[in-house]
Amino acid sequence: MKRPPILFATANPHKVREIREILGPCFTVLSLLDYGLPGPEESGTTLEENAEIKARYAYERTGIPAVGEDTGLFVRALKWAPGIYSARFSGGGDRENREKLLYLMRGEGDRYAEFRTALVFYDGRRLETFLGVLPGRIATVERGKGGFGYDPLFVPEGHTRTLAEMSPQEKNAISHRRKALMSFLKWLVREIR
Amino acid sequence: MKRPPILFATANPHKVREIREILGPCFTVLSLLDYGLPGPEESGTTLEENAEIKARYAYERTGIPAVGEDTGLFVRALKWAPGIYSARFSGGGDRENREKLLYLMRGEGDRYAEFRTALVFYDGRRLETFLGVLPGRIATVERGKGGFGYDPLFVPEGHTRTLAEMSPQEKNAISHRRKALMSFLKWLVREIR
Numbered sequence: 001m002k003r004p005p006i007l008f009a010t011a012n013p014h015k016v017r018e019i020r021e022i023l024g025p026c027f028t029v030l031s032l033l034d035y036g037l038p039g040p041e042e043s044g045t046t047l048e049e050n051a052e053i054k055a056r057y058a059y060e061r062t063g064i065p066a067v068g069e070d071t072g073l074f075v076r077a078l079k080w081a082p083g084i085y086s087a088r089f090s091g092g093g094d095r096e097n098r099e100k101l102l103y104l105m106r107g108e109g110d111r112y113a114e115f116r117t118a119l120v121f122y123d124g125r126r127l128e129t130f131l132g133v134l135p136g137r138i139a140t141v142e143r144g145k146g147g148f149g150y151d152p153l154f155v156p157e158g159h160t161r162t163l164a165e166m167s168p169q170e171k172n173a174i175s176h177r178r179k180a181l182m183s184f185l186k187w188l189v190r191e192i193r
Numbered sequence: 194m195k196r197p198p199i200l201f202a203t204a205n206p207h208k209v210r211e212i213r214e215i216l217g218p219c220f221t222v223l224s225l226l227d228y229g230l231p232g233p234e235e236s237g238t239t240l241e242e243n244a245e246i247k248a249r250y251a252y253e254r255t256g257i258p259a260v261g262e263d264t265g266l267f268v269r270a271l272k273w274a275p276g277i278y279s280a281r282f283s284g285g286g287d288r289e290n291r292e293k294l295l296y297l298m299r300g301e302g303d304r305y306a307e308f309r310t311a312l313v314f315y316d317g318r319r320l321e322t323f324l325g326v327l328p329g330r331i332a333t334v335e336r337g338k339g340g341f342g343y344d345p346l347f348v349p350e351g352h353t354r355t356l357a358e359m360s361p362q363e364k365n366a367i368s369h370r371r372k373a374l375m376s377f378l379k380w381l382v383r384e385i386r
Contacts, residue, residue, distance in 0.1 A: 002375065004375060004379035006382055022219075024218075025218035025219060026215075027382070185219060186197035188381045188382060189197050189198075190316065
């Protein structure tokens with residue numbers, strides 16, 4: 001008996017890898033990559049809207065219940081930017097995004113930030129939203145080779161290393177993405193406590 | 194965010210260990226042992242009835258949605274005995290049960306048997322049943338130290354070693370218990386394919 005499949009509406013291989021590291025022992029993690037589909041345009045104004053757009057897009061094209069995912073880095077000193085624009089913050093790639101963030105945060109004393117992940121499940125009838133938040137602060141220099149995106153600049157609360165300095169197991173044990181996924185699983189089992 | 198809890202209505206530490214090996218990465222596996230509760234009387238006439246008795250028992254005492262489990266070894270040459278009486282076949286323990294089975298099967302050419310697991314989920318409203326079957330044959334001598342119960346006498350179809358000669362990972366990848374658990378998870382995600 002195979003692990004039951006769950007379709008995640010993302011075409012980002014980094015996200016697929018992390019979701020698979022977290023849920024892989026119990027579920028078969030499928031993504032838009034398995035269907036040769038590109039990601040949809042992310043035209044929402046919140047993480048939740050973008051996650052819903054992705055879930056609907058995936059469900060409508062595959063007929064399979066899907067989980068949309070959107071993640072952003074929210075920096076207090078920048079009035080919570082880049083937020084939903086995290087991936088397109090600089091117009092370049094991950095490295096340029098980090099360079100822009102470091103530049104805007106130079107000399108800034110308030111380093112507080114949050115990684116937030118929204119998941120939306122859609123099966124043609126039900127639409128359910130789940131959130132995961134990881135509080136922390138923006139480092140003053142990049143550190144570490146792991147993870148992706150802003151991970152080399154993000155030090156989770158209660159830790160001294162950046163997410164990129166942690167092993168995948170360490171990151172996946174505390175991450176915003178893990179929290180949102182566990183919230184989704186909790187809904188699946190309809191825990192009543 | 195912790196793994197969401199699922200309560201399994203068993204007080205058998207061997208079963209708890211195996212369920213935890215299979216579902217542990219994604220769920221917190223609780224059992225009657227965590228509530229200091231003994232197992233209920235297994236007065237059903239089928240695996241499914243016994244699993245339902247256990248699920249209702251656990252739900253009524255804890256108020257938490259519960260999964261009852263019952264497993265049996267069904268041997269064709271013995272008119273599918275010991276079946277639901279597998280654990281109390283000899284009136285003794287695992288070793289005496291295996292000795293009785295070997296004795297009854299001496300000289301028997303038809304070695305076909307099945308391990309069957311029934312799971313029943315109950316949350317006060319819904320009652321859902323899941324089955325997992327592992328076909329195989331009864332060995333002529335005990336082999337291996339792993340697993341529990343009749344594992345040292347059971348060679349799964351397509352294999353040459355007994356379940357007790359396999360690593361926990363190997364057993365858990367093919368077992369009746371795994372098949373039933375995956376069927377339960379499949380229901381949880383309501384896969385429509």
